[in-house]
Amino acid sequence: MAIFAIQILNSLLYASVLFLIAAGLSLIFGVMRIVNLAHGSLYAVGAYVTAWLIGAAIARHVPLGLLFLALPVGALSVALIGIVIEPLLLRPFYRRAEEYQLLVTFGLLQIFEDLIRLVWGGTPLSADTLIDALPILHIGGLFYPAYNIVVIVIGAVAAIILWGVIYHTRFGVMLRATSQDRRMASALGLNVELVYVVAFGIGCFMAGLGGAIVVPTQAAVLGMGVDALVIAFVVVVIGGLGSLKGALVGAVVVAFVRTAGIQFFPELELAVLYLIAAGVLLVRPTGLFGTA
Amino acid sequence: MNLLRTVDLRKQFGQTRACNGLDFVINKGEFLSLVGSNGAGKTTLVNLISAHLQPDSGQILLEDRDITFTTVAERIAAGIARSFQIVNLFDGLSAFDNVALSVFSRDGKTVKMARLADHDRDVRRETLDVLGQFGLASKAAAPAGSLAQGERKLLDVAVAYALRPRLLLLDEPTSGVSTHEKAQIMDTVSSVVRGGIVTAVVIEHDMDVVFRYSDRIVMMHEGSFLADGTPDEIRANRDVANILLGAPLTA
Amino acid sequence: MTTITDQAPRERALPRVALAAVAILLALAVIPSFTALYQVQLLTYGLIAAIAALGFNLLLGYTGLLSFGHSAYFGVGAYTVALVVAHLGLRSMEEYLLIGIPVVAITSAIFGYICVRHTRIFFGILTLAISQVLYSLALKLYWVTGGSDGLRVPRPTLFLGLLNFSGSHGFQLFVRSYYYYVLGIFVVCVVLMWVIVHSPFGKALQAIRDNEVRARFIGLRIRRFRWIAFLVSGTFTGVAGILWVPLNGLTTPEVLYWTFSGEIVFTALLGGFRNFAGPIVGGIAFTYLKTYAVATTEYWQLLLGVVLVTLVLVLPTGIVGAISRAGQWFGRRNAVT
Numbered sequence: 001m002a003i004f005a006i007q008i009l010n011s012l013l014y015a016s017v018l019f020l021i022a023a024g025l026s027l028i029f030g031v032m033r034i035v036n037l038a039h040g041s042l043y044a045v046g047a048y049v050t051a052w053l054i055g056a057a058i059a060r061h062v063p064l065g066l067l068f069l070a071l072p073v074g075a076l077s078v079a080l081i082g083i084v085i086e087p088l089l090l091r092p093f094y095r096r097a098e099e100y101q102l103l104v105t106f107g108l109l110q111i112f113e114d115l116i117r118l119v120w121g122g123t124p125l126s127a128d129t130l131i132d133a134l135p136i137l138h139i140g141g142l143f144y145p146a147y148n149i150v151v152i153v154i155g156a157v158a159a160i161i162l163w164g165v166i167y168h169t170r171f172g173v174m175l176r177a178t179s180q181d182r183r184m185a186s187a188l189g190l191n192v193e194l195v196y197v198v199a200f201g202i203g204c205f206m207a208g209l210g211g212a213i214v215v216p217t218q219a220a221v222l223g224m225g226v227d228a229l230v231i232a233f234v235v236v237v238i239g240g241l242g243s244l245k246g247a248l249v250g251a252v253v254v255a256f257v258r259t260a261g262i263q264f265f266p267e268l269e270l271a272v273l274y275l276i277a278a279g280v281l282l283v284r285p286t287g288l289f290g291t292a
Numbered sequence: 293m294n295l296l297r298t299v300d301l302r303k304q305f306g307q308t309r310a311c312n313g314l315d316f317v318i319n320k321g322e323f324l325s326l327v328g329s330n331g332a333g334k335t336t337l338v339n340l341i342s343a344h345l346q347p348d349s350g351q352i353l354l355e356d357r358d359i360t361f362t363t364v365a366e367r368i369a370a371g372i373a374r375s376f377q378i379v380n381l382f383d384g385l386s387a388f389d390n391v392a393l394s395v396f397s398r399d400g401k402t403v404k405m406a407r408l409a410d411h412d413r414d415v416r417r418e419t420l421d422v423l424g425q426f427g428l429a430s431k432a433a434a435p436a437g438s439l440a441q442g443e444r445k446l447l448d449v450a451v452a453y454a455l456r457p458r459l460l461l462l463d464e465p466t467s468g469v470s471t472h473e474k475a476q477i478m479d480t481v482s483s484v485v486r487g488g489i490v491t492a493v494v495i496e497h498d499m500d501v502v503f504r505y506s507d508r509i510v511m512m513h514e515g516s517f518l519a520d521g522t523p524d525e526i527r528a529n530r531d532v533a534n535i536l537l538g539a540p541l542t543a
Numbered sequence: 544m545t546t547i548t549d550q551a552p553r554e555r556a557l558p559r560v561a562l563a564a565v566a567i568l569l570a571l572a573v574i575p576s577f578t579a580l581y582q583v584q585l586l587t588y589g590l591i592a593a594i595a596a597l598g599f600n601l602l603l604g605y606t607g608l609l610s611f612g613h614s615a616y617f618g619v620g621a622y623t624v625a626l627v628v629a630h631l632g633l634r635s636m637e638e639y640l641l642i643g644i645p646v647v648a649i650t651s652a653i654f655g656y657i658c659v660r661h662t663r664i665f666f667g668i669l670t671l672a673i674s675q676v677l678y679s680l681a682l683k684l685y686w687v688t689g690g691s692d693g694l695r696v697p698r699p700t701l702f703l704g705l706l707n708f709s710g711s712h713g714f715q716l717f718v719r720s721y722y723y724y725v726l727g728i729f730v731v732c733v734v735l736m737w738v739i740v741h742s743p744f745g746k747a748l749q750a751i752r753d754n755e756v757r758a759r760f761i762g763l764r765i766r767r768f769r770w771i772a773f774l775v776s777g778t779f780t781g782v783a784g785i786l787w788v789p790l791n792g793l794t795t796p797e798v799l800y801w802t803f804s805g806e807i808v809f810t811a812l813l814g815g816f817r818n819f820a821g822p823i824v825g826g827i828a829f830t831y832l833k834t835y836a837v838a839t840t841e842y843w844q845l846l847l848g849v850v851l852v853t854l855v856l857v858l859p860t861g862i863v864g865a866i867s868r869a870g871q872w873f874g875r876r877n878a879v880t
Contacts, residue, residue, distance in 0.1 A: 035664050037611075089852065096859075098663055099609045103812060103855045106611070106805055110848030118842050226801055230675045233668045241664070270679050274672060278657060281669075285661060342760070368762035380760075382753040385746065393743075393750050397762040402747040403771075409743045455761060 002140025015255035016155025022235040022247040024206030030242035031179040031199040037105040040229025041112035046211025047220040050074030051125040064133040071212040078208025086200040126219035240290025295320040301350035310336035312515035325502040328512035342374040371458030383437030392419040394454035426450040442473040593826030596810040598779025600822040607752030612670030616777040618799035620784025625694035636699040647781025655773030678799040693795030815861025
């Protein structure tokens with residue numbers, strides 16, 4: 001019984017992280033019609049930066065409580081990267097053929113993956129000290145770190161904040177207007193370029209946050225970016241690109257299936273996931289809630 | 293002798309009734325102009341007949357054969373072809389290739405991978421023929437994207453015509469085009485209709501063109517038919533005149 | 544202003560194109576006579592990359608579909624050969640091709656069927672996902688695929704056993720003979736692809752690429768055409784994989800990984816994907832570029848990524864496109880003076 005509860009918590013943790021990544025991807029696509037192939041790598045950068053900050057802070061004997069600041073800082077650093085990339089490398093291509101956008105972001109994917117290796121090397125970077133900062137819970141005789149619950153909460157809070165911003169703020173209205181009809185929005189006086197940069201920044205922040213909060217539970221390793229990207233794609237395929245609700249539903253579905261899969265049929269768990277994705281696509285070609 | 297008939301055809305977009313229970317008859321060999329103000333439902337009707345849209349209810353019958361639920365490809369095979377209001381061409385290909393493709397497609401030759409397109413003499417001859425009829429022979433090698441707007445309009449009609457349909461649906465074929473080119477398009481369409489080769493339904497706003505070339509004029513207004521008759525009958529129709537002049541309809 | 548008479552313009556250009564092609568072919572034929580063995584090997588890899596790129600570009604340049612998972616077909620080709628060696632003990636190159644080509648064709652058909660039902664972005668995602676699944680299968684099912692160690696492939700015999708390469712000078716003889724073998728298949732592939740893109744089918748693909756709606760309204764069945772294009776494309780790339788593994792001597796899951804798909808995309812972009820010769824030039828050029836990059840720095844992936852982004856920004860029509868534009872510019876200057 002306790003094991004069951006832990007499995008569910010683990011699934012929720014995974015779903016939380018996946019939601020952050022997928023929601024960022026979906027937001028960027030929804031507003032700017034770009035699929036950022038480097039999105040997974042930005043998640044990885046978030047993880048690495050956070051782990052590195054925590055490691056450096058520990059070496060300087062920073063108190064455990066302050067270490068938590070590494071999480072938003074890690075996420076913000078990724079947002080910063082995004083804000084720099086968008087005007088420089090993505091804006092020249094909005095009027096060009098779609099292929100070029102994909103090619104540029106693919107190039108960025110390659111750059112980031114190797115840049116990570118260049119800066120942090122090939123050995124995994126861990127940050128599990130952060131878990132020690134919070135108590136260990138007892139669930140029916142088994143131990144479970146409270147930190148994991150924090151991750152789940154952060155994911156849920158992020159979902160609520162994002163939903164609130166998009167549907168209940170003026171900026172959210174601008175976002176939605178621009179995503180519906182860019183030219184119209186521009187004709188109405190909206191600063192479309194600003195909206196784009198901010199949207200991209202938020203999307204990158206989410207990816208970075210996903211990496212930041214996950215890294216205490218699992219070390220940052222090379223290739224985590226691409227792995228995350230592929231899974232994030234499954235999430236948006238199931239949930240639909242451009243939809244917040246879809247990212248949430250997709251993340252939950254994928255997380256639960258994957259956790260169960262790893263438990264019961266490890267070799268095929270990825271294949272099962274793709275089977276589900278293929279199934280959804282057959283019935284609803286744009287995903288469950290997609291706008292693509 | 294009717295070629296195509298619709299029965300109580302309906303299409304709604306939200307609150308707008310674009311087609312409000314239309315019973316439409318197209319006779320074989322006639323040159324029919326579909327007129328009316330913007331939003332009257334003309335393009336929707338053409339979209340429904342060409343399978344660009346599916347009706348909410350009602351039937352479409354081609355020579356008494358129910359084609360309401362057939363696909364675009366099936367309707368083309370049955371002999372219905374259309375051109376577009378906003379020019380819709382293969383800009384990366386030459387004018388020649390644009391038309392040739394219609395011919396290849398019609399003859400079922402597009403699956404041929406093992407022979408060079410340019411070597412098919414029959415297709416080449418027919419393509420040049422069609423291009424000549426539309427005055428585009430000299431521009432055959434030019435990429436469609438590089439042609440002037442008037443030439444592109446002509447090409448758009450030529451591409452539909454090359455499918456040798458029984459029913460040719462033209463959506464504003466003379467909009468944005470010079471007087472000379474208008475005449476050229478309409479003369480060509482008119483001559484192939486006279487030759488009994490094709491029946492034409494043309495959406496038009498230029499009333500001079502409409503009155504000069506049509507056998508029959510059908511006026512639509514807010515999703516329904518307002519008037520239907522020969523040019524003389526329409527000229528005498530007060531409701532039509534009022535619509536055109538913006539005055540209220542007679543009771 | 545050109546007028547069309549009895550000859551289509553392409554027919555008049557044909558002798559010039561043919562002449563250039565023959566010249567290049569002759570050059571390729573005599574190169575091994577006076578270069579080091581290593582260079583011959585490198586050029587063979589270049590030709591193989593060109594075949595892979597040629598196949599890939601049928602989808603990108605002519606059909607307008609950008610696949611990020613073409614490594615799947617290359618890898619299936621390579622692994623098929625390796626498995627055939629391991630389980631059936633076959634050693635002849637012809638047997639590899641005879642078995643390998645249908646296998647990659649069927650694989651492309653199946654995956655193509657799934658992928659072409661979707662719009663451009665989902666198409667890209669699906670192709671990437673499929674290749675990653677294959678990669679993870681190759682990695683995990685180690686009792687079949689040798690896992691991360693991969694599978695070895697010994698030197699094959701050529702021409703149904705006529706040419707055998709054991710013995711003291713076997714390696715040198717193999718490298719030189721295999722170069723001509725690959726060159727021959729390369730020529731066949733180029734001719735085949737050239738006919739395909741200039742056929743009615745090829746025109747239909749380009750029409751679908753340019754304007755899907757209009758293509759539908761002249762009666763073309765979009766999905767079917769895209770599927771066939773995918774099939775042909777994957778098969779060509781699969782043939783490249785089949786040719787690659789006997790030369791490399793080994794196949795590992797790396798050949799299914801997304802980075803390899805990226806390299807294939809790169810080659811098309813480098814040469815220029817809007818024309819026929821672009822991928823060929825790109826394939827050969829990229830092979831040299833990558834060899835140089837790998838030799839120069841451990842972070843060659845980074846270097847390639849930077850080059851890719853720069854290319855897209857600065858030279859989107861690729862090498863061949865740039866040369867052709869330069870040629871036009873010179874032509875205009877001469878016309879003026």
